[in-house]
Amino acid sequence: MEKQPRLFSSEFFHKNRQVELVLSRGVLAWRELDKGGKRGSDIKSAPETAHGHSVQVCEIVAVHKTEGDGKDQGSNRSRKKANKHVLLLPYAFTAFFVRRTQQHQWRCSEITFHCASHSLREQWIQALSEQLSSLTNRPKSLLVYINPYGGKRRGKRIYEQKVAPLFRHAGISADVIVTEYANHARDHLKTEANLDKYDGVVCVGGDGMFSEVLHGLVARTQSDHGVDQNQPDAQLVPCSLHIGIIPAGSTDCICFATIGTNDPVTSALHIIVGDSQPMDVCSVHHSDIFLRYSVSLLGYGFYGDVLTDSERKRWLGPARYDLSGVKTFLSHNYYEGSVSFLPAEDTIGNPRDKLRCRSGCHVCQHKPSSKDSEWDMSEEKEKFNEGGSGGWSVIRGKFIAINAACMSCACPRSPKGLSPSAHLADGTADLILVRKCSRLGFFRHLLRHTNKGDQFDHAFVEVHRVRGFRFQPRHQEPVSLEDLSEAPKKTRFGTMCSAQTTCGYGAAHSSWNCDGEILPHAAIQVSVQSRLIRLFARGIEEPQRFTFEDPSSPWALEPGTQQPAA
Ligand SMILES: Nc1ncnc2c1ncn2[C@@H]1O[C@H](COP(=O)(O)OP(=O)(O)OP(=O)(O)O)[C@@H](O)[C@H]1O
Numbered sequence: 001m002e003k004q005p006r007l008f009s010s011e012f013f014h015k016n017r018q019v020e021l022v023l024s025r026g027v028l029a030w031r032e033l034d035k036g037g038k039r040g041s042d043i044k045s046a047p048e049t050a051h052g053h054s055v056q057v058c059e060i061v062a063v064h065k066t067e068g069d070g071k072d073q074g075s076n077r078s079r080k081k082a083n084k085h086v087l088l089l090p091y092a093f094t095a096f097f098v099r100r101t102q103q104h105q106w107r108c109s110e111i112t113f114h115c116a117s118h119s120l121r122e123q124w125i126q127a128l129s130e131q132l133s134s135l136t137n138r139p140k141s142l143l144v145y146i147n148p149y150g151g152k153r154r155g156k157r158i159y160e161q162k163v164a165p166l167f168r169h170a171g172i173s174a175d176v177i178v179t180e181y182a183n184h185a186r187d188h189l190k191t192e193a194n195l196d197k198y199d200g201v202v203c204v205g206g207d208g209m210f211s212e213v214l215h216g217l218v219a220r221t222q223s224d225h226g227v228d229q230n231q232p233d234a235q236l237v238p239c240s241l242h243i244g245i246i247p248a249g250s251t252d253c254i255c256f257a258t259i260g261t262n263d264p265v266t267s268a269l270h271i272i273v274g275d276s277q278p279m280d281v282c283s284v285h286h287s288d289i290f291l292r293y294s295v296s297l298l299g300y301g302f303y304g305d306v307l308t309d310s311e312r313k314r315w316l317g318p319a320r321y322d323l324s325g326v327k328t329f330l331s332h333n334y335y336e337g338s339v340s341f342l343p344a345e346d347t348i349g350n351p352r353d354k355l356r357c358r359s360g361c362h363v364c365q366h367k368p369s370s371k372d373s374e375w376d377m378s379e380e381k382e383k384f385n386e387g388g389s390g391g392w393s394v395i396r397g398k399f400i401a402i403n404a405a406c407m408s409c410a411c412p413r414s415p416k417g418l419s420p421s422a423h424l425a426d427g428t429a430d431l432i433l434v435r436k437c438s439r440l441g442f443f444r445h446l447l448r449h450t451n452k453g454d455q456f457d458h459a460f461v462e463v464h465r466v467r468g469f470r471f472q473p474r475h476q477e478p479v480s481l482e483d484l485s486e487a488p489k490k491t492r493f494g495t496m497c498s499a500q501t502t503c504g505y506g507a508a509h510s511s512w513n514c515d516g517e518i519l520p521h522a523a524i525q526v527s528v529q530s531r532l533i534r535l536f537a538r539g540i541e542e543p544q545r546f547t548f549e550d551p552s553s554p555w556a557l558e559p560g561t562q563q564p565a566a
Contacts, residue, residue, distance in 0.1 A: 008127055010120060012113035013089050020052075021113055023127055028095065029054035030113075058135055059098040061272055062169050063128040065121070066092040066112050089114040091121040095128070096169060098269050104260030104541060106269045108166060137274035139199035139242070139536070142167070144176045145185035145213060147205030147248070155204045155248035163204070163246055163268040170272040174202070185209065189216025190223075200242040200536060202271065206249010207296070211515055213243055214293055214533060218281065232285040236529045244271040244536040250318060251516075253296055257407045257417075258424065258537035271536040278364070278425040278531035280406050284514060286521040294514045295533075297409050297418060298526065300471060301335050302328060302401040302434070304511040307518055329443070334436040335510050336474035337522075338396040341466040344428040345391075349421060351430045351463040352456055357408065357423040359539035364425040393464075398436040402471060404429045404526060414449045419463065424539065427530030428465045435460040468527040475508040477522055 008023040011033070018033045031052025092114040099109040115121055132138075146155045156178060167174055175198075179185050185203065189195075203213045217239050222229045225237040245267060247255040252262035258277050259266060282294040297303065310324035349355050349363040357364065406429045408417030419430035434445060437460035448455035456463045512519035 008124065010115070010124065012115050014111060014113055019113070021124070023124070023131075026057050026131075027054050028057060028060065028097075028128065030111075055095070055097040057128070057131045059273055060128070060132060061096040061098065061108055061166070061269065062171065063093060063095050063125055063132065064169075065125065066094045089116050091115050091118050093121055093125050098273065100541075104266065105263045106266040108169075108265070108269060135274065137276060138170075139172060139271065139274060141198050142172060142174045142200050142202050142244070142271070143193060143195075143198045144174045144202045144204065145188075145209070146176060146178045147185075147203070147209040148178055150205035150209055151249040151252075155246075158248045158264045159204045159246060162264045166265070166268045166272060172272065179209075183212060186212040186216035186219075189213065190219045193220075195220065195241060198241060200244055200271065202244035202246060202536075204246040204248050206247070207251055207253050207516060209249065210243070210245050210254050211293075211295075211517070214281070214295065217241060217243065218293060218532065229283070230285070230288065230290045232283070232288055232290075232525050232527060236281075236283065236532055238531060239533050242274075242276060242534045242536050251411060253409065253411050254535075256411050257296070257409070258535050258539060260540035267536075270538065275536050275538040277535045277537040277539055279533050279535060280423075280425055280427055280429070281529045281532040282404065282406055282429055282526050283529055284512075284519065285525045285527075286519075286523060291519055291521065291524065292514050292517065294404075294526075295406050296515050297513065298404040298429075298515075299513040300402040300522070301333070301399055301510045303403060304513045304518070305331070305333060307513040307516065308511050311518065329439075329446070332400070332439050332442070333510070334398045334400050335508070336398050337402075338394055338472050338474070339399075339402060339431070339433060339469060340392050340394045340472075341431055341464055341469035342392050344426075344465045344467045347426055347428060347465060349423065349426065349465070351419055351421055351432075351465050352454070353421055355421055357421070357426075357539060359541045361423060361425075361539060364423050366426070395433060395462075397433075399433060400436060400442055401432070401434040403432040403434075404466075404469065405432070406528070416449065416455075418449065425531050427528055428467055429469075429526070429528050431464045431466045431469055432456070433462050433464075435462075466528070468525070470525040471523060473509055473522045477509065 007025065008021075010021050012019055012021050012030075014030070014032075019030045020033055021028070021030045023029075029052055092112050094110050094112040096108050096110045099107050101107055113124075144159070146159050148156050159176070164174070177185070177188065189201065195201075201213055201217060203209045218236065219229060221237050221239045222234075227234055227237055229236065245252075245255055245258075246264050247262035247267060248264065255262040255267060258279070259270060279295060282298060284291045284294060284298065299307075305328045306321065306324045309327055310320040313320035313323060316323065347363070348366045355363055403418060405417070405419040405422045407424050408420050408422050410417030410420070419432060422430045434442070437445075437458070441458060441460060444453075445455055445458050445461060447453070448457075455461070509522045512522065512524060
């Protein structure tokens with residue numbers, strides 16, 4: 001990388017010590033000088049470069065004027081000295097910036113620089129502000145929905161105490177709606193919200209709340225563009241507004257997958273710096289009628305049965321998943337049917353390649369050849385229906401589980417996830433078929449989700465990277481008297497299709513678990529909608545070394561450096 005030309009270089013004071021402050025395009029750097037103007041001891045607040053400390057301008061949250069007696073003037077011991085400095089150096093500014101801590105968490109750090117000249121301070125603030133305002137990806141205005149009942153019912157407090165102050169600091173305005181009922185956010189987004197006013201929509205809650213916002217925003221985008229989302233083969237229009245998630249739910253699976261942690265401050269900082277993570281979304285239909293969107297797991301058989309059973313045990317709290325998991329495992333049910341799928345042929349990854357989706361993922365950035373990128377579900381379906389395969393493969397059999405993962409679905413319980421190499425934005429899903437097998441075999445398969453073993457390395461498991469799939473149970477589904485276009489309703493005691501209880505599904509059918517909601521039909525068709533939404537996130541960052549040779553280190557004085565007039 002080329003050395004960045006310096007724009008500004010000045011001497012300031014930080015904690016009563018003289019520092020050289022340098023602004024080059026995109027980087028703010030400082031190093032301590034001793035009395036002779038040489039480099040002195042370290043200042044520990046920002047990543048060290050080879051010669052000092054630096055912060056990328058794109059990770060600066062804000063720059064504000066500070067009173068000369070800023071709080072970093074020193075401890076009691078040095079108060080006398082500090083007071084002298086206040087008199088000598090009455091002008092100061094503070095830069096607030098992103099600092100990485102452990103486990104993918106970000107914090108907002110600050111550093112204050114003091115000087116004797118009013119105009120010097122003003123020039124620095126102006127130069128930094130200009131660079132910040134040139135970052136056009138940053139949101140200025142947000143629409144925020146808070147679920148006051150998500151997780152431990154702390155959504156409102158989390159937003160008010162941890163997030164709103166950061167947004168104010170960064171000059172972001174927010175219109176806040178505290179939801180009053182389930183699907184309030186979805187319905188408001190679908191019809192009422194004046195979205196032209198905003199740069200993004202933020203939900204404060206868990207995965208269910210995110211799903212509401214996703215459904216509302218996608219539905220609104222399609223209706224604004226005249227696209228009928230009931231058409232399974234429709235090419236959906238990507239949403240222009242970014243979605244931010246402030247985690248305040250029970251599982252926060254989407255935050256773990258896109259940021260690596262479920263920490264509200266970290267999420268707020270990703271929103272402030274305007275990060276952008278595209279995400280694929282699966283659209284799920286039954287008989288040409290739209291059911292739901294899914295971004296994480298679609299599971300029939302085992303995961304459908306666990307969810308159905310756990311919904312009846314809501315009163316048990318989170319322990320219900322363990323209990324239902326054990327019960328479902330012991331029942332060892334299998335279901336007959338046929339799975340048809342369209343393999344993703346021109347991708348550079350496969351589900352067993354151990355290429356994890358991380359920040360800047362090259363698999364997601366790979367552009368398929370024009371032939372593959374122009375694949376058309378409707379054309380392929382026509383060929384398939386006319387008797388030809390149209391590129392589709394068909395597998396019939398008895399399955400303990402049929403799972404489709406649009407992302408790894410990693411979470412603290414299953415650190416690798418259901419499909420460790422699934423990608424957030426490569427336009428595919430990983431389809432995992434677990435055929436009828438022994439209990440012990442299935443147990444080993446499940447166990448490998450929690451250890452280093454390869455969960456796909458069993459004769460009864462196969463995994464395919466697909467652009468779409470369909471499932472047809474062997475036995476005809478009972479006809480639902482319900483309006484098929486209605487999404488499943490969630491009640492306090494569970495999400496159940498009334499058809500399921502009134503028409504009496506036998507053991508011949510399981511249910512689909514669609515991102516934690518139960519679908520009312522077993523026969524479904526699924527299409528991966530590539531990069532339909534974008535989140536304020538950047539994918540999971542690889543751990544960084546905090547001391548590094550920064551190639552953009554601006555310490556060598558470049559020609560053209562301005563010395564602002566003091
Ligand atoms: N005001 C409200 N009253 C009742 N339900 C609500 C309200 N606002 C949102 N909901 C619903 O509450 C459900 C659960 O919310 P949320 O996802 O925020 O928390 P959670 O279920 O505890 O977390 P997770 O989904 O991560 O497990 C969502 O499906 C959402 O539709």
